[in-house]
Amino acid sequence: MKRAAASLIALALLVSACGDDAVGGGSTTTVVSGVSGSIHFSGGLEGRDETWVLESDGSVLGPDGYTGVIGAEDRVRLEAAVDAADFFDLDAEYLPDDLCCDRFLYEVTLTRGGVTHAVTTLDGADAPEALFELIQTFLAAVRPA
Numbered sequence: 001m002k003r004a005a006a007s008l009i010a011l012a013l014l015v016s017a018c019g020d021d022a023v024g025g026g027s028t029t030t031v032v033s034g035v036s037g038s039i040h041f042s043g044g045l046e047g048r049d050e051t052w053v054l055e056s057d058g059s060v061l062g063p064d065g066y067t068g069v070i071g072a073e074d075r076v077r078l079e080a081a082v083d084a085a086d087f088f089d090l091d092a093e094y095l096p097d098d099l100c101c102d103r104f105l106y107e108v109t110l111t112r113g114g115v116t117h118a119v120t121t122l123d124g125a126d127a128p129e130a131l132f133e134l135i136q137t138f139l140a141a142v143r144p145a
Contacts, residue, residue, distance in 0.1 A: 034077075035112045036049060037053075037108070037116075038053045038109050038141075039135065040104065040106070041105065043105050044103070051063065054070065054142055060083075066144070068142070070142060080110065081137035083109065085131050085134040086130075087117060088117045090119050092119060092120065093121065094119070094126065094131070095122055095125055099122060103122050103124055104122070104127075104134050105122050106121050108121075108134070121135075
């Protein structure tokens with residue numbers, strides 16, 4: 001319940017930060033610090049190995065020197081996915097007995113409010129569906145379109 005209230009407060013701050021600036025009458029947007037962290041995934045048929053890092057200010061570091069920034073809408077979607085997965089209360093790993101064969105291994109580490117938690121899972125593992133939705137939301141937010 002506290003986590004949901006904190007997310008609503010963060011969302012309210014984010015929305016209220018959008019508006020006219022005092023000088024030019026234009027629009028300014030301030031991204032409220034929220035979730036930061038990284039996702040590392042490896043495997044698959046192509047043998048991919050990528051790490052994506054999201055800083056609390058919204059800046060993104062990716063493979064091959066990629067840098068970018070996520071927008072406010074992606075930040076809100078990511079925060080909602082973290083809450084939907086109840087990420088900070090998930091087990092540390094969801095791995096099947098058989099780790100074999102061309103599946104992606106995901107290592108997700110997130111920090112919010114000074115709390116850091118890491119979860120490792122594999123495609124096809126018996127893990128909460130909301131965890132896989134969070135992984136897809138994170139990747140969609142940080143990767144270039």
